[in-house]
Amino acid sequence: MVTVNEIKILGKSEKELLKISRDYLLALNLEEMKKIQGYFAKKGRNPTDVELETIAQTWSEHCVHKTFKGIINTPDGEINGLLKTFIMKATEELNMPWCKVVFKDNAGIVEFDDNFDIAMKVETHNHPTALDPYGGAGTGSGGVFRDVMGVGAKPILSTDVLFFGPLDYPFEKLPRGAMHPKRLMKGSVAGIRDYGNKMGIPTANGGIGFDEGYVGNPLVYAGCVGIIPKNKYIKNPRPGDAILLVGGRTGRDGIHGVTFASLELTAESEKTSSGAVQIGNPIVEKKVLDGLLRARDAHEKPLYSAVTDCGGGGLSSAAGEMGKDIGIEVNLEKVPLKYAGLEPWEIWISEAQERMLLAVPQKNVEEILKIFENENCEATVIGRFTGDKKLVLRYKGRVVADLDMDFVHEGIPRVVRKAKWRRPKYPEPDFPDKDDLTEDLKAILKSPNVASKEWVIRQYDHEVQAKTVIKPLQGIKCDGPGDACVLKPVADSWKGIVVSNGINPKYSIDPYNMVLSAIDEAIRNNVCCGGRRIAILDNFSWGNPEREDNLGQLVEACKACYDGAIAFKTPFISGKDSLYNEYDTGKGEKVSIPPTLLISAIGIIPDVRKAVTMDVKEVGNPIYIIGETKDELGGSHYYFIHGFKGNRVPTVDLKKAKKSFDALIKAMDKDLVRACHDCSEGGIGVAATEMAFAGELGMRIYLEKVPTSGLERNDKILFSESNSRFLVEIKRGKEKEFEKIMKGNVFAKIGEVTGDKKLVVVGLNGKIVEENVLELKKVWKSTFDW
Amino acid sequence: MAWIVEVGYKKEATDPVGFLTKKEIEDLGIEGVKDVRTINTYIIDGDISEDDVKKICEELLSDSQIQHFGYSDENVKKLITEHGFPEAWLVEVTFKPGVTDAVGLSTLNAIEIMGIDGVRNVSTGEKYLIFGDVSEEDVEKICKRILANELIQNYSYRKIGGK
Numbered sequence: 017m018v019t020v021n022e023i024k025i026l027g028k029s030e031k032e033l034l035k036i037s038r039d040y041l042l043a044l045n046l047e048e049m050k051k052i053q054g055y056f057a058k059k060g061r062n063p064t065d066v067e068l069e070t071i072a073q074t075w076s077e078h079c080v081h082k083t084f085k086g087i088i089n090t091p092d093g094e095i096n097g098l099l100k101t102f103i104m105k106a107t108e109e110l111n112m113p114w115c116k117v118v119f120k121d122n123a124g125i126v127e128f129d130d131n132f133d134i135a136m137k138v139e140t141h142n143h144p145t146a147l148d149p150y151g152g153a154g155t156g157s158g159g160v161f162r163d164v165m166g167v168g169a170k171p172i173l174s175t176d177v178l179f180f181g182p183l184d185y186p187f188e189k190l191p192r193g194a195m196h197p198k199r200l201m202k203g204s205v206a207g208i209r210d211y212g213n214k215m216g217i218p219t220a221n222g223g224i225g226f227d228e229g230y231v232g233n234p235l236v237y238a239g240c241v242g243i244i245p246k247n248k249y250i251k252n253p254r255p256g257d258a259i260l261l262v263g264g265r266t267g268r269d270g271i272h273g274v275t276f277a278s279l280e281l282t283a284e285s286e287k288t289s290s291g292a293v294q295i296g297n298p299i300v301e302k303k304v305l306d307g308l309l310r311a312r313d314a315h316e317k318p319l320y321s322a323v324t325d326c327g328g329g330g331l332s333s334a335a336g337e338m339g340k341d342i343g344i345e346v347n348l349e350k351v352p353l354k355y356a357g358l359e360p361w362e363i364w365i366s367e368a369q370e371r372m373l374l375a376v377p378q379k380n381v382e383e384i385l386k387i388f389e390n391e392n393c394e395a396t397v398i399g400r401f402t403g404d405k406k407l408v409l410r411y412k413g414r415v416v417a418d419l420d421m422d423f424v425h426e427g428i429p430r431v432v433r434k435a436k437w438r439r440p441k442y443p444e445p446d447f448p449d450k451d452d453l454t455e456d457l458k459a460i461l462k463s464p465n466v467a468s469k470e471w472v473i474r475q476y477d478h479e480v481q482a483k484t485v486i487k488p489l490q491g492i493k494c495d496g497p498g499d500a501c502v503l504k505p506v507a508d509s510w511k512g513i514v515v516s517n518g519i520n521p522k523y524s525i526d527p528y529n530m531v532l533s534a535i536d537e538a539i540r541n542n543v544c545c546g547g548r549r550i551a552i553l554d555n556f557s558w559g560n561p562e563r564e565d566n567l568g569q570l571v572e573a574c575k576a577c578y579d580g581a582i583a584f585k586t587p588f589i590s591g592k593d594s595l596y597n598e599y600d601t602g603k604g605e606k607v608s609i610p611p612t613l614l615i616s617a618i619g620i621i622p623d624v625r626k627a628v629t630m631d632v633k634e635v636g637n638p639i640y641i642i643g644e645t646k647d648e649l650g651g652s653h654y655y656f657i658h659g660f661k662g663n664r665v666p667t668v669d670l671k672k673a674k675k676s677f678d679a680l681i682k683a684m685d686k687d688l689v690r691a692c693h694d695c696s697e698g699g700i701g702v703a704a705t706e707m708a709f710a711g712e713l714g715m716r717i718y719l720e721k722v723p724t725s726g727l728e729r730n731d732k733i734l735f736s737e738s739n740s741r742f743l744v745e746i747k748r749g750k751e752k753e754f755e756k757i758m759k760g761n762v763f764a765k766i767g768e769v770t771g772d773k774k775l776v777v778v779g780l781n782g783k784i785v786e787e788n789v790l791e792l793k794k795v796w797k798s799t800f801d802w
Numbered sequence: 803m804a805w806i807v808e809v810g811y812k813k814e815a816t817d818p819v820g821f822l823t824k825k826e827i828e829d830l831g832i833e834g835v836k837d838v839r840t841i842n843t844y845i846i847d848g849d850i851s852e853d854d855v856k857k858i859c860e861e862l863l864s865d866s867q868i869q870h871f872g873y874s875d876e877n878v879k880k881l882i883t884e885h886g887f888p889e890a891w892l893v894e895v896t897f898k899p900g901v902t903d904a905v906g907l908s909t910l911n912a913i914e915i916m917g918i919d920g921v922r923n924v925s926t927g928e929k930y931l932i933f934g935d936v937s938e939e940d941v942e943k944i945c946k947r948i949l950a951n952e953l954i955q956n957y958s959y960r961k962i963g964g965k
Binding site: 355369 | 825829900901902904907908947948951953954
């Protein structure tokens with residue numbers, strides 16, 4: 017028997033209101049509960065469970081980004097919304113004419129060429145992955161694909177960046193209820209593989225990192241790039257349009273996913289959140305995609321007037337969002353179910369996968385239903401857009417919810433939070449330099465963050481759709497680590513899309529510079545392959561923002577987002593935040609993850625035939641370094657393998673960086689650059705090694721020639737992780753031309769490609785590294801030889 | 803009525819999932835496992851003839867080069883005797899009720915495409931045969947840490963073969 021309960025909140029005390037919020041897993045705070053109480057007091061009745069759930073979903077951190085829109089008090093004054101003050105402001109000020117849709121739809125859209133635009137979106141799926149890595153990470157991909165489909169684009173690339181605890185973490189030390197990092201990693205990789213591969217979307221860019229801070233709370237960032245013909249983007253539902261639900265059936269899966277995401281993970285999460293697990297079915301999503309594209313392209317204009325993804329918050333969010341300016345009416349009993357027995361509120365907020373909502377003008381309903389029927393994809397009209405700005409839900413004729421859209425979407429009280437961050441001080445390392453650094457180099461190469469991820473990459477199909485020109489593994493044996501991937505999306509054009517990312521939570525000891533580093537890394541990875549006119553996306557994974565220090569770090573990070581975007585002229589086009597990434601150790605202690613920001617970069621290249629890879633190509637070619645090497649080893653891998661964090665993390669000289677990047681692109685366009693690789697984790701040492709073994713040639717470099725800010729230790733020059741640096745192989749005989757283009761920037765010739773398959777690093781007083789490159793490759797590959 | 807179909811690997815064929823599972827068990831620090839073999843289980847619920855079941859097994863669910871199939875427990879028996887081990891732990895992992903069984907749904911869809919009517923539902927499960935000298939305590943650990951996610955799956959195990 018299906019029931020709709022009235023939840024008695026009128027006349028309840030503050031304590032009772034909070035208990036209701038807890039008991040129903042609403043994750044609403046007292047102020048919000050009181051606001052709801054006030055709204056219903058005016059109506060003179062109590063809310064139904066459906067109504068209360070609707071408000072909780074819409075007001076969840078996941079859906080409205082309370083923290084990013086709230087007021088923050090800092091010691092330096094009040095910030096009126098982080099998003100508006102920093103991130104969106106940068107985009108506004110840059111005002112790039114090629115930015116088509118920014119921050120207002122499921123994905124950001126930028127121009128590609130005269131006929132096409134490209135869309136990109138990156139999502140986090142951390143909490144579901146902690147509970148079920150296979151389903152959680154897989155549906156992370158499935159969800160972000162739907163985000164791109166939700167602007168009418170066809171997915172052409174999947175990206176994934178993952179973070180876990182250390183692979184050798186002892187079982188006994190795991191927080192209660194947490195899975196072992198190795199199991200999480202294997203499960204996540206399998207989930208992403210099975211979703212992307214089965215849908216036929218190539219996974220060709222990403223990264224995997226490890227840090228003790230993620231033991232109880234792994235990170236999964238899933239991204240997607242799509243392509244859409246110009247003038248096919250539409251988001252304009254009209255009163256009278258039908259609401260069409262297409263794709264998977266609705267079940268109990270994923271109930272309370274978004275409100276759960278605003279609660280910390282505890283050992284109890286496993287039990288209370290069993291509904292929060294989502295199970296993916298890529299085959300169904302593929303049918304949705306095929307139907308959607310046919311509906312888009314059947315005539316000059318799409319058959320729908322709007323489309324959106326049913327993701328976090330389910331129908332409640334999707335329909336609510338689409339109809340917030342006009343109003344909707346939905347008959348919940350029309351929603352196709354996986355099995356009987358769902359309560360109306362469960363139908364309304366279920367996060368069952370592979371569902372999308374379309375607004376369809378009545379005259380097109382018949383035609384669009386036929387299209388989905390042909391694709392063997394279920395499609396059902398479940399209601400209509402009204403025009404009265406109300407949200408009305410019925411179940412078998414009975415009204416189970418009747419709310420004003422204005423209240424649901426604008427009624428949420430703005431949060432006011434306090435932020436205060438004090439810079440931590442870690443011991444500075446005091447170990448001496450060594451005469452031979454070969455073993456240190458090997459230790460860094462073997463470290464899981466740096467080591468070859470071929471085991472993962474080879475499971476993902478990065479070739480399907482036949483658009484991948486520059487692939488994730490490069491070089492003569494196709495096993496060197498590429499900086500970015502390049503796609504050639506249109507058959508009769510050489511123009512390409514360049515996709516890369518930047519992230520390094522080890523620098524979180526200084527959040528401002530961590531974020532500048534991530535922006536610099538994402539952009540320089542893009543530049544490595546020839547990418548330009550770059551747009552970026554931000555994805556925050558942070559601890560509980562109700563803690564002053566966590567929020568203080570977030571403020572620092574957002575300031576850097578603004579400064580970085582303006583300096584590089586790279587607008588943010590989309591973003592997402594996942595807060596409350598915190599877990600209980602089981603001993604009553606709460607641990608936040610390290611503040612983590614992923615920057616994804618999407619650029620274009622006018623001719624993919626000019627794209628550059630990272631492997632050295634020809635004996636005798638000179639090797640140059642671009643950028644200055646500084647005493648910036650805080651959070652570096654070199655300190656890490658010696659058990660230190662240090663303090664001075666890499667900074668970015670914003671003026672110099674942009675100028676040198678532009679010059680390098682110019683040199684690439686003139687065909688002077690044979691190989692290019694960025695210096696990041698492990699600095700010059702790792703970059704040189706990777707370039708050499710990817711080309712299976714030798715390399716000899718001289719540290720005394722490296723431009724530094726007065727560095728006198730070999731180890732620091734070799735392993736410093738200063739930003740904005742590249743190693744480039746230039747065509748022999750083209751040195752003068754290259755130097756002319758680079759004039760006015762910091763750069764120097766530091767060595768050459770040799771034929772003896774040996775990496776030789778000559779330090780300030782003689783050789784400090786000498787090893788066969790194939791041996792170095794073996795070491796680098798040994799970690800994930802699973 | 804429901805047909806229980808089991809598909810396992812032939813003795814001479816590599817069982818990739820079993821191979822990796824054995825490695826993961828060793829990673830847990832559990833010694834004594836000689837081999838792990840896997841069996842896919844399909845419960846086909848509906849009114850279909852044995853001929854149809856056989857056709858589904860041959861054309862859809864198994865690859866005759868490397869796999870064999872059977873209805874009910876005969877496949878398990880075959881695997882144990884074939885591998886020359888006197889006994890094994892048999893672990894069964896199935897989805898909890900209400901959890902979407904994507905492979906089951908696809909199988910049902912494929913059976914319909916084959917032109918066989920009358921199947922109402924297909925649900926899937928995994929069986930693992932763990933050969934070697936392993937204690938019950940270790941099997942429990944293997945289930946919890948490798949084979950099943952208790953949030954969405956049920957597991958059970960028993961010793962089979964022997965005297």
